[in-house]
Amino acid sequence: MRQAVSQASVADRAGETAGKKAFVSRCASLQFLLFRQTSDFTATTGSWTRERRGGFTYMQLELELRLPLPTYTVQHSRRARYLSVRVTPQLGVTVTLPSGLREDAIEPFLLEHREWLERELLAAERHPTAHQRGRLPASIELPALQRNISVRYEGQPGTRVRVTESVAGLRVAGSVADKHAVCAALCRWLSRLAKRELVARLRRLSAASGLGYSRCSIRGQRGRWGSASTSGHVCLNYKLLFLSPAVVDYVLLHELTHTLHPDHSPRFWRRLEAVLPDCRRRHEELQRAAVAVPWWAEQ
Ligand SMILES: [Zn+2]
Numbered sequence: 001m002r003q004a005v006s007q008a009s010v011a012d013r014a015g016e017t018a019g020k021k022a023f024v025s026r027c028a029s030l031q032f033l034l035f036r037q038t039s040d041f042t043a044t045t046g047s048w049t050r051e052r053r054g055g056f057t058y059m060q061l062e063l064e065l066r067l068p069l070p071t072y073t074v075q076h077s078r079r080a081r082y083l084s085v086r087v088t089p090q091l092g093v094t095v096t097l098p099s100g101l102r103e104d105a106i107e108p109f110l111l112e113h114r115e116w117l118e119r120e121l122l123a124a125e126r127h128p129t130a131h132q133r134g135r136l137p138a139s140i141e142l143p144a145l146q147r148n149i150s151v152r153y154e155g156q157p158g159t160r161v162r163v164t165e166s167v168a169g170l171r172v173a174g175s176v177a178d179k180h181a182v183c184a185a186l187c188r189w190l191s192r193l194a195k196r197e198l199v200a201r202l203r204r205l206s207a208a209s210g211l212g213y214s215r216c217s218i219r220g221q222r223g224r225w226g227s228a229s230t231s232g233h234v235c236l237n238y239k240l241l242f243l244s245p246a247v248v249d250y251v252l253l254h255e256l257t258h259t260l261h262p263d264h265s266p267r268f269w270r271r272l273e274a275v276l277p278d279c280r281r282r283h284e285e286l287q288r289a290a291v292a293v294p295w296w297a298e299q
Contacts, residue, residue, distance in 0.1 A: 069110050070121060074103065075180060083109050087120035088298065089127035091179060136182055137294060140170070142241045144248045145197055153182075163189040183296040187220055187238070190297060194218045194238035202234060202252050209275040211256035222298070225251045225286070228258035242292045250282035 072085070072093035080098040083105060087093050095106050110117060139150045150169035153176045161174035161181040170189070176182055195218045202216050214232030220239065227235045234255045240248050253276050261268035272279045 069107065069114070070117065072106075072110070073180060074106065085110065085113065085117070087117065087124050089124040089295065091183075092124070093117065093121070094180065136176075136179065137186075137296065140186075140294075142193075143244050143292070144241045145193075146245070161185040165189070186296060190238045190241060191218050191220060194236065194241055198236050198238070198240060198248070198252070201248070202236070202256070205249060205252050206256055209253060209256060211253070211259065211275065213256060213259050220297075226255040228255040228262075230259060230262050232259045234259070239293045239297055242294070242297070243286070243289050247282055247286050247289055250276060250279060250286060253279070254283075 070093050072095050073091065075094055075096050076099065077096050078099045080096045082098065083101055084096045085093060086096075093110075095110070097103065097106065136153065137151055139148055141148045149165075152169060152171050154171060154173040155176045156173055157175050157177070159174045161172060161176060161178065161184070163185045164171050164173075172182060172185065174181065174185070198218065199216050202213070205211075206213055212232065213228070213234045216234045216236060218236055218238050221235075221237055225237050225240055234252075236252070236255070240251060243251075253272060257268055257272045257275075260271060269279075276282070
């Protein structure tokens with residue numbers, strides 16, 4: 001989708017002797033041609049203007065052309081409470097349909113948010129990862145664990161996608177043609193892995209630094225590597241597995257320090273520096289780290 005709204009105008013010149021009917025038919029064929037050339041578009045408004053100049057009648061057709069609704073994938077959800085739509089460079093437009101709603105609620109909803117959709121699609125097309133759209137990984141590199149895991153796909157149409165891990169690598173079985181389902185299953189696996197590995201790491205760092213916490217949970221939130229509350233609840237993003245061990249330790253200690261200081265005050269940094277002297281350098285490294293997360297984990 002290149003241009004959301006495009007204006008087309010067609011000028012036609014016809015001899016004065018031509019009757020109104022001839023005009024109409026000539027213009028109708030022009031209109032037809034125009035539509036043939038721009039069959040990707042649909043006209044929402046159109047108006048003819050006529051002007052007489054030097055013994056000729058000039059006719060101009062102005063059309064406001066809009067792109068049709070983009071193709072989209074529907075995800076049926078039992079948990080979702082509202083109809084929602086998201087756009088990603090890899091999977092395009094995905095609509096989440098709560099179980100209480102019928103599919104014919106989707107198009108009016110998309111039309112209502114059409115301008116937003118067109119903007120998002122334009123941004124998605126320019127996204128640097130757009131070229132690898134939909135390519136599922138043959139191997140997964142997890143720098144945090146210093147592991148590179150190969151992935152094998154086994155198509156079993158009509159069955160739920162499951163990920164199992166063995167010494168041979170990952171086995172993804174089920175309806176693997178459904179990329180949404182594969183990405184979701186891979187993310188569930190990442191989450192399980194993070195629960196084992198990151199939680200153990202947090203426990204070790206907590207013991208070594210003397211910074212306590214009450215519990216730790218794992219999530220896949222966007223744009224956030226972790227969070228912590230003063231009640232001691234630390235929440236970590238499983239996408240941390242794609243970062244280097246040094247940066248992961250920085251994030252974990254950063255969150256542990258937040259259980260004492262909820263802000264980024266000088267006191268917070270002094271406390272963090274006491275346990276991790278090069279924390280500011282690692283902080284800078286973290287700022288550049290988001291590109292390490294593969295597209296399929298950004299669902
Ligand atoms: Zn912070």
